[in-house]
Amino acid sequence: DVKVTQSSRYLVKRTGEKVFLECVQDMDHENMFWYRQDPGLGLRLIYFSYDVKMKEKGDIPEGYSVSREKKERFSLILESASTNQTSMYLCASSPGTGAANTGELFFGEGSRLTVL
Amino acid sequence: QQQVKQSPQSLIVQKGGISIINCAYENTAFDYFPWYQQFPGKGPALLIAIRPDVSEKKEGRFTISFNKSAKQFSLHIMDSQPGDSATYFCAATIIHSGGYQKVTFGTGTKLQVIP
Structure with missing residues (x-):
């Protein structure tokens, strides 16, 4: 089974702090994604990466950055956390080219961030 | 800009009934339409998906109906069970030739199946 692991399930940070959210996948997937989930808004794409050291902005990248130094690891960084970044953050991965890419996303269990 | 509109926001169904979401x-470039199921404390997981050249897909009690001309699709859960209580997200995907996909999600429907 594909496993996508998010290292922190719950975090509480203060306004202005730098926050790192880590995600690791064990299926050699090329693509990795960061979403945030908010009630009534669904899942919104923050950033994605289709290869090591490659990154693309999603729909709501403002206030966030990402890092992908190794294929299996994709990090989301909040340089200066703000209260409006309180949310559930979901990491996902998917295979790249070829028959393995059915379009399915494999999600982690989420990291709930509260910014005070 | 909401590219995928989902309704209702919440749904209560009696056990044995039919749940419809x-x-x-809007975007005719979408080429894959998945439904994801999310239980509390868990990440979403793929439930069932359809491509736009098919009008219906059934897997067990779950059926997707797809109307390409109307740009609408729906999830039907037959014989709904309390274990189906979860949040359901529809999505629309563009799979790029480079191998990555852009997935746009609906806002979610919280389904509660009561005994």
């Missing part, structure tokens, strides 16, 4: 999309 509807979605509408």
